[in-house]
Amino acid sequence: MTRVDDEWMKLLIDEGEDPEYLWAFSEVTEGAKPDRTPETETVPVGLRKIKEAGVRNVFFEVDLGDATYDFDRFSMKEMCKLTKKWIRWCYDNLHPNAKVLINIRDIEAVMETHPERVCKFVQSISKMPCDRRPFGFAYEEPGKSLPEECGHWARLIRKIMDANNFNGHLLVHVHEKYGYCDATALQCLMDGADGIWASMCGEGAAMGQASSCVTLMNMIRLGNEKVLKAYNCQSLRRSAIEVTKITTGKLPHKRQPIFGTRALDYVFNLTKDQFHLADFFGVKAPVRITTMASAEMIKQRLINLFGEDSQFNLEIATRMKEIILEDLRSNRRVEYMSSFGLAVLFDRAGGSLTADMRDRITAVGQKEPHVKYLIGEIRKIWDELDAREENERDDMLAFDSFYHGFMAQYFASYRTKETKQALKALDMDVDGKVDWNEFKVYLTWAANEYPETETPEDLLVIVFTEAIIPASRDEYVSPTDIINS
Incomplete structure (x- = not known):
């Protein structure tokens, strides 16, 4: 037979x-x-x-x-x-x-x-x-x-x-x-x-x-x-x-x-x-283009994502850095890490979008209602946690609340060094709490970078495994911070 x-x-x-x-x-x-x-x-x-x-x-x-x-x-x-x-x-x-x-x-x-x-x-x-x-x-x-x-x-x-x-x-x-x-x-x-x-x-x-x-x-x-x-x-x-x-x-x-x-x-x-x-x-932390990024870093990120182009020079990168600072002064929280986010920033700085950039912006635009749904569902969880705290609905979560609401399935204990590193990576303005807008930067990046994501749960998996955890490994946490947690 x-x-x-x-x-x-x-x-x-x-x-x-x-x-x-x-x-x-x-x-x-x-x-x-x-x-x-x-x-x-x-x-x-x-x-x-x-x-x-x-x-x-x-x-x-x-x-x-x-x-x-x-x-x-x-x-x-x-x-x-x-x-x-x-x-x-x-x-x-x-x-x-x-x-x-x-x-x-x-x-x-x-x-x-x-x-x-x-x-x-x-x-x-x-x-x-x-x-x-x-x-x-x-x-x-x-x-x-x-x-x-x-x-x-x-x-x-x-x-x-x-x-x-x-x-x-x-x-x-x-x-x-x-x-x-x-x-x-x-x-x-x-x-x-x-x-x-x-x-x-x-x-x-x-x-x-x-x-x-x-x-x-x-x-x-x-x-x-x-x-x-x-x-x-x-x-x-x-x-x-x-x-x-x-x-x-x-x-x-x-x-x-x-x-x-x-x-x-x-x-x-x-x-x-x-x-x-x-x-x-097999994962790498996304390059965090923030107010701390230099023009050279922005230029290199453009080349890494979209290839060599004569437009990708220090002049346009400097203008992009200026817009990032303008967004900060106007209290506008925008994500610049994803290919979509960086392409939009490049466009705002006066650059001429390449075909690849246009395709990525179009792809994200077509998924925008779904992206809003995904982030909206996660926002509901956030609001429930926020309502339990003393200063309710202030768009801020104490580290402990954020850990139990979102991180517990990825980290064995709130008091470990690794958990503290991840929380520090999220606390971009170093105020000892996680701001919704800080967390939303990662959510938006994940939704834009992985447009095929179907559920809020899947989006959170991507946020932690592909972004927060890899990014956190370079954060320094003192032994005192761990002991006092």
Whole structure:
């Protein structure tokens, strides 16, 4: 029977994918006979399809528990012999440099009842001649065991491999079930495993899996410089998001660690040259064109957003700076950070709008009623919070009110340094409160820069993840400010 995967694998190779990096799964036997002993003569269908497709790397699935085979009728010695037979078959029939991994699929069950089977199996395979040994072992945890248990399995297997001078790989795959999966994957890596096999995202069988993106990120976060140098952190996160979209048709859950929209972790203490939150998340703080911006900064921002143009010179930038100051003196709060905002400022300064500028202004103009709706809905929340304070309806919110009304889902505590940095980034006039007009600058920027935003909730996500949080990392907060909060 031809399945979609069969055709897809052939298509990949026909389109030039390097088979060196392609893997396919196969059972180590064609199946169990009526007496619950493995079929030993027929080449497993997985291997036959792998050969037909031109793939060379095999991931064998092996069961050592009583649920699949009757080991009173078929001994562990015979199981080891059968597995070695198909390993040799791979080298002889697929490619001399084939990579073979052996996954002990039911290790959780067999370690509870017959751990000696795992020991015998690993020892027997590890003793194969060097040119016939597999690429390594793997084991699969269904989400039932504690991290310490799974780490023990890694130590045991690695100890046997080392005792036989087998420096092959030991990979682990952990399913989600009771919330341990990411901790379990890390524990296995600490205790002897040297790799994982998992999707970029958390989607998978049953409730999902420990994703490679989350595992790698945690290794980096904990100071693993080898992983930091080996992977592009920005690409890892983007890849996890895209794989989730391809798999489910939707974005990752908002509370998905690392690559969900609310996955804002402020526990990093590494220096900028090692790792930085904003760099990992692939976001940059928008350049804040304010009264403090120089003409040179405005000129450079024009070039960055719209490309080189003879009009983008210090003369026009100086005039734009003057208009910003005029707006301040007339108490007019305007947003200049977005491409739309800067284009309007350029136009007001007497510049001749480029085609790109006109297109952006037109696009925002078409969305203006929706933008007003989005900001209006957020204003309703603001007004409710404002009404609870002593000086009600003064368009100002105390830091505490603003935190509980808007920030709590992004920051673990009101008293952390990171929360104080974000509040300081919002407090543009340094009066110890958040002014509605200060907050509205970010809301307007987000609505203009991301015109496809549909809901107020989505707009707030963009405001915090794409603007306030990246912008806040350069704010200085003294230890006294944190203690006195």
